[in-house]
Amino acid sequence: MIESAYLLVPFLISLVLTPLVKQYSIPAQTYAKENHRTVHHGKISRIGGVAIYLSFMISMAIYMKADRAITGIILGGSIMFFTGLVDDLIDIKPPVKLFFEVVAALVLIYYGVQVDRIRLPFGLTIDFGLISFLFTIIWIAGITNAVNLIDGLDGLSGGMSVIILVVIGCIALIERRPDIVSLAFILAGSTFGFLIYNSHPASIFMGDCGSLFLGSMISAISIVGFKSSTILTLALPILLLIIPIIDTLSAILRRTLKGMKFSQADKSHLHHLLMKQFGHRNTVIIMCGFTALFGLSAYVYMINRNLGFFTMLALLFFVELFIEKSAMISEKFHPLLGLWHRIKRVWTKKIKNKGEDK
Template sequence: MIDLQWICLAFLGSLVLTPIIKKISEIAKAYAKENKRTVHHGKISRIGGVAIYLTFIIVSSLFLEVDRAINGVILGGSIMFFAGLVDDLIDLKPRMKLLLECIAAGVAIYFGVSVDVIRLPFGISIDIGVFSVLFTLIWIVGITNAVNLIDGLDGLAGGLCVIVLMIIGSMGIIERRFDIMNLAFVLGASILGFLVYNAHPASIFMGDCGSLFLGFMVSTISIMGFKSSTIMTLALPVLILMVPIIDTLSAILRRTLKGQRFMEADKSHLHHLLMRQFGHRNTVIIMCGLTALFGLSAFVYMLNRNIGFIVMLVMLFAVELFIEKSGMISNHYHPLLSLERGVRAKFKKQKTK
């Protein structure tokens, strides 16, 4: 069951380690670069993820009971962490980062972390068989990059990951997956200690070593947590991670329509659009709140599938309306709004007859 002393140790560990890493980054001159898409000013450390990683590894080695799959997750996560750290220090080429992400995902898959059967609402089960490896690879790499892309505001990526991990850990209790529960809670506590310094205005950033590591860990833990579930396997992780998934898919569509490369940065992410209207701190709160609501709808689904499904549809409908009205993908992308205008025009035409 839950051992609070180890969770507290993880929190205190990152709380103590983060300022030490900050001092080390000053010596190494590992500062976040300023460009047209950044929102920070001045010299701020970009390797805060080191504190999260070290705390998690130390506490896990002392406390967690590991099996083959968890060893694979930690090993793959370590590959992802060091890849991100190298990128923070010397800037890796996008293709090299993608290759390392695939290698890390391959390690996790080799150790037994995979999606074999997809259970969807209404009792639908899909055995993906030979496509299991490819499907799992796309999921891990996709979520890893989604968390990396959303790391654009103080405390945002860390806050979202903490909420996601708390939801997965809580569901682990319901599913009696105490290994997943402890893994999620220890990692979440390690992030919380770092967030004390990363909350707006941040004095240190997690960098790619943090966001890539957390993205990888969240993607693999979510697969492990629901692999044996009789309710849904992939649908619940998708729901819980809906905010970074929507942001990433929107970025892909937006850049494709503009003829840009996927890795080409812009300032049209969900958090950029919200920040223009609500400010920095409020945007982080809104996005973390949205993640919590999607997680809550997952819990509702577990208790009552019909009500939960309706809640999911309402939330997705609201998000789609925001995407269309904000021009997040394109000013010409508005299928729902066009449909609504068409229905309204039809009713007006009928009234005039």
């Protein structure tokens, strides 16, 4: 089947290109810097995203004939790739990266890629109308940064991205969207070839050129892929990206409560907290596993909407419990556990009063 070629060809190209990028990193001295937040040791290349980008572009040239929307996606993704590459080479400030994220979003809007509406469960629809431009910019920048923020452990950002892209591609097959199938599978194959070298212990990192490119591409593909869908539209990408989205929002709240700048990095991300308890490799497996479960719940939703919806709620419930138990946002943030303790106290008091009445 042609769909398998979309995965296999970019995978093989990436498998060959990644070692070449590693070799180039020696004379170019493009190594990840060690500091108090890093978990690696030694000189490891941080421009692995070059292999992902080149594999994707070569495969797209082989298989795809770009229409207006796909041209916009490629241009927007390329802007983020080169922004990330410059950051990997000389380090640029967060406001500069945000500026180019907005530029990439404006390019997508110019080519007709924007969020018009969101269809929610139970037939609810949100029509954005005039604010669709603003929401599209927030969506592109938000998802791009979310994928970038989870790139903290070997294989984490790449592994989660592959799962997300494969799920999007599979649902696009059901929705009969061959353009999205090819885009998602080609990018998944390109990332998976790199992931062979990036899995723990990694011999190369994707860097900002990889994570910003993947984030912008996933956000753009999700807009085009589910713009006219009758199933979930953007609710599906939100579901698949719920882990990095929650991690990003938690980081914003945590740093705000501590009086820190949002751009000021820390070691309280979800993957850092999990790693303290489960170790490096198991943390990646757990987070990728949860992403896969959210993807599976989307399929369940397509078969049985009520069952799928409650499956999603159950997964979100467990994620929320972990956030509260780990004090990921704040030691004082525990709405569910606090509610449970209050109910428990009231219940215990009632039982005690009944015993005294007797």
